[in-house]
Structures are given as structure tokens and as C-alpha cells.
Amino acid sequence: MLPSSTSLWQFLERQVAAVLASYGYREIRMPILEMTELFKRSIGEVTDIVEKEMYTFEDRNGESLTLRPEGTAGCVRAGMEHGLLHNQIQRLWYQGPMFRHERPQKGRYRQFHQIGVETYGMQGPDIDAEVILLSARIWRALGISDLELQVNTLGTPRERADYRDELVRYFEAHSDQLDDDSQRRLRTNPLRILDSKNPAMRPMLDGAPTLMGHLGEASRAHFAFVCEILERAEVSYVVNPRLVRGLDYYSRTVFEWVTDKLGAQGTVCAGGRYDGLVEQLGGKSVPAVGFAMGLERLVALLETLDPAAAKVSTDLYLVLLGDTAMREGLIVAEQLRNGLPGVEVLCNCGGGGMKAQFKRADRSGARYALVLGDDEIANNTIVVKPLRTDEQQVAITRDDVVEQLRGRLQGDADQSAEKM
Numbered sequence: 001m002l003p004s005s006t007s008l009w010q011f012l013e014r015q016v017a018a019v020l021a022s023y024g025y026r027e028i029r030m031p032i033l034e035m036t037e038l039f040k041r042s043i044g045e046v047t048d049i050v051e052k053e054m055y056t057f058e059d060r061n062g063e064s065l066t067l068r069p070e071g072t073a074g075c076v077r078a079g080m081e082h083g084l085l086h087n088q089i090q091r092l093w094y095q096g097p098m099f100r101h102e103r104p105q106k107g108r109y110r111q112f113h114q115i116g117v118e119t120y121g122m123q124g125p126d127i128d129a130e131v132i133l134l135s136a137r138i139w140r141a142l143g144i145s146d147l148e149l150q151v152n153t154l155g156t157p158r159e160r161a162d163y164r165d166e167l168v169r170y171f172e173a174h175s176d177q178l179d180d181d182s183q184r185r186l187r188t189n190p191l192r193i194l195d196s197k198n199p200a201m202r203p204m205l206d207g208a209p210t211l212m213g214h215l216g217e218a219s220r221a222h223f224a225f226v227c228e229i230l231e232r233a234e235v236s237y238v239v240n241p242r243l244v245r246g247l248d249y250y251s252r253t254v255f256e257w258v259t260d261k262l263g264a265q266g267t268v269c270a271g272g273r274y275d276g277l278v279e280q281l282g283g284k285s286v287p288a289v290g291f292a293m294g295l296e297r298l299v300a301l302l303e304t305l306d307p308a309a310a311k312v313s314t315d316l317y318l319v320l321l322g323d324t325a326m327r328e329g330l331i332v333a334e335q336l337r338n339g340l341p342g343v344e345v346l347c348n349c350g351g352g353g354m355k356a357q358f359k360r361a362d363r364s365g366a367r368y369a370l371v372l373g374d375d376e377i378a379n380n381t382i383v384v385k386p387l388r389t390d391e392q393q394v395a396i397t398r399d400d401v402v403e404q405l406r407g408r409l410q411g412d413a414d415q416s417a418e419k420m
């Protein structure tokens with residue numbers, strides 16, 4: 001990520017952090033390396049991630065470590081180790097790089113970044129609804145308006161096992177239409193066949209039985225509650241019975257936010273409930289719900305929108321002519337930063353003639369150049385030259401410069417607010 005794109009990243013991270021804070025979520029920072037076993041036991045041995053995408057190696061003690069492919073497993077591991085999960089309510093979030101050895105393409109990278117949310121200790125559908133509403137608010141805060149929310153329920157492990165049997169029977173009856181990958185999945189992870197992107201299999205998949213028919217009363221009520229809250233909060237959604245997710249730990253609610261603006265890699269955020277995972281990893285049973293969003297994909301979306309709030313440029317550029325000005329300039333810049341908190345002041349360093357320095361000032365995007373040369377130092381003044389308007393430059397007494405600039409910068413800000 002080069003400096004030309006990091007302002008957009010910072011905008012994204014700022015907006016998301018503010019929304020998360022407004023819902024009372026607390027940040028957790030987890031290590032990037034974990035024991036390989038953790039991911040095998042949580043994500044599932046026969047998932048794409050564990051079978052072929054992990055960056056796994058032995059350390060000097062011969063222990064197998066893996067660069068985390070996602071954050072949920074590590075969050076549960078850390079939560080268990082530090083007593084955050086049992087008999088407690090937690091609303092957590094994290095951000096950072098994740099690693100998957102996938103085939104790189106637009107929107108899919110081997111190192112990518114997520115902001116994730118994980119909640120613990122809440123059994124009811126209210127928290128499922130809350131995390132979805134929270135994600136919807138994040139899109140509003142970012143100015144992203146045309147994502148599609150897809151939701152589904154995977155039922156309980158028991159309900160899913162019943163369904164799995166029926167599904168396997170259906171696929172066996174249509175085995176001539178299964179591609180090689182699906183033939184293999186038929187034995188290992190038949191639900192994932194539903195997720196296949198192979199267009200030749202579409203008609204057969206469209207006719208496959210759905211899980212809805214195998215749901216018990218409690219699972220139905222759970223899902224109905226989530227849907228009701230989404231409707232009441234005016235968050236539109238579609239129920240996608242084929243949404244199964246690529247990680248094994250989910251139960252009941254699953255969801256994805258999808259865009260058609262990014263080509264094949266259109267899922268910008270995904271998650272759901274994973275009640276069985278804590279127990280599966282050796283803890284006492286703790287209900288859990290979470291999601292993670294892919295920051296590269298969101299940044300790519302934001303690039304198509306070009307949000308003004310993400311733009312950063314310098315406010316003031318100090319042009320320093322001569323040796324005395326070079327010394328004095330650093331002190332003036334400090335005084336400006338003391339008096340004008342939040343204002344970006346770039347002090348010319350590295351010398352250069354007037355022309356070169358004005359070129360740098362222009363390239364920095366500064367609104368004003370402040371010029372200090374021998375004359376100004378002798379008169380105790382500084383020249384303020386607007387760079388983005390036709391206004392004339394003026395010489396201002398050094399003692400008044402902070403006050404004057406405060407007024408001008410405020411005036412500029414008011415004007416641009418009026419325009420919006």
C-alpha cells in the first residue's frame with residue numbers, strides 16, 4: 001500500500017472504528033502466528049483454507065506454525081487462554097493482515113486485511129441481528145449504498161447432519177453432473193458443493209433440496225427473529241439458501257454482503273454464528289457470532305466513489321530562502337503547530353531555490369505558502385501566499401501569523417462545507 005492509497009485506508013479504518021465504538025465493541029490485538037493445529041481444528045480439515053491455502057512451517061523447535069488465514073480461531077484461542085469467554089458477554093473487534101495461498105487476482109490476495117468482529121456469550125438471535133445492523137451502519141458511514149445482503153441459516157449441527165444425508169442422496173443420483181472438485185467434496189464436505197461457481201452445474205444445484213425443510217422449531221424462530229429485525233430496521237436482504245460459507249464452524253445464521261462492482265470477488269463482508277467452536281477447541285460451550293470484512297475489496301469500492309473525506313493534503317508549506325531562514329523556519333513551523341493543532345505544516349527541508357520550493361509547495365497540495373527570506377526576518381514578518389486562489393500575497397507580522405492563519409483556514413473550511 002503506497003502513500004497514494006493509504007489515506008483511503010485510514011479513512012476506512014477511522015470510520016469503521018467509530019461505528020464499532022458506538023456499539024460498545026472493544027479492540028483485541030492478536031498474534032499473526034498460531035499453532036497450525038488451531039486452524040485445522042477450527043476452520044475444518046477438509047476446507048480449502050486448511051487443505052491448500054495455509055502458510056505453514058516448522059519453527060526451530062520443530063513446532064508447526066501457521067500465518068493466520070483468518071481471525072476467528074485466534075480470537076477464540078486468546079479468549080479461552082485469558083478467561084474472556086466463559087460466563088461472560090464480550091463484543092470484540094480486531095484488524096490486521098491475514099494470509100491465504102490462493103490464486104491471486106483482482107480482489108484476492110495472498111496477504112490481505114480484515115477488520116473482524118466477534119461476540120461471545122449471547123445465545124439469542126438479538127445479537128445476530130445487532131452485528132448485521134452494525135455492518136449496515138458501517139456501509140452508511142463509508143458512503144457505500146449498493147451492497148446486497150444475503151442471509152441464510154445453517155441450522156444446528158444435528159439438523160445439518162440430517163440435511164447432509166438427503167443432499168448426498170440427491171448428488172449421488174446426479175453424480176454424472178458433478179465436476180471433479182464436487183466428486184471429491186461429495187465424500188468430504190457435500191454442503192460446499194452448493195457453493196460451486198461452475199455454471200454447468202447450476203441447473204442441477206438449483207434443484208437440490210434446501211436446509212430449510214430440516215430446521216426444527218427453535219432454528220426457524222431464531223432465523224425469523226433476525227429477518228424481522230432487519231425488516232424493521234429497513235435493512236434489505238435476500239435469503240440465499242445456497243449460502244453455506246467456506247469455513248466449517250458456522251451454525252444457524254450466516255450472511256454475506258456482496259457487490260457486483262468488483263468482478264468475481266464480490267463478497268466484501270461475511271460471517272455468522274459459530275456456537276460450537278469454543279467447545280470444539282476445548283473450552284466450555286459459549287455461543288458466538290461474528291463477521292469479517294475484506295479491506296482491499298472495500299478500498300477498491302471506495303476508489304470507485306472517491307470520497308472527499310478521504311482526501312488529505314498539506315495546509316501550509318514553508319518556503320525558506322537563505323541560511324538564516326532555514327534555521328528560523330523550523331522554529332516558525334513549531335510555533336504554527338503549537339498554535340494550530342490539527343493543521344498540517346510542511347517545512348521545506350533540503351534547501352533549493354525559490355522556484356524549486358514553490359514547485360514542492362504546489363505538489364504538496366498546500367493551500368498557503370509561507371515565505372521567509374532575509375527581508376522578512378529583518379522586518380519580523382512572514383509572507384502568506386494563497387496557492388489555490390488568485391488572492392494577492394500579504395506580509396504579516398510574525399506575532400499575528402497564527403491568528404491570521406487560523407481565521408483564513410477556518411474561512412476555507414466554512415466555504416467548502418457550504419459547497420457540500
Ligand code: HAM
Nearest residue numbers: 070072107108109112267268269270271290291292294
Ligand atoms: P471469510 O469469508 O473467509 O470469513 O473472509 C471474510 C472476508 O475477507 C471475505 O468476505 C473477503 O472480503 C475477505 N477475504 C477473504 N479472503 C481474501 C483474499 N484472499 N483476498 C482479499 N480478501 C479476502 C472469515 O474469515 C471469518 N473469520 C469471518 C467470521 C468472523 N466469521 C465469524 N466471525
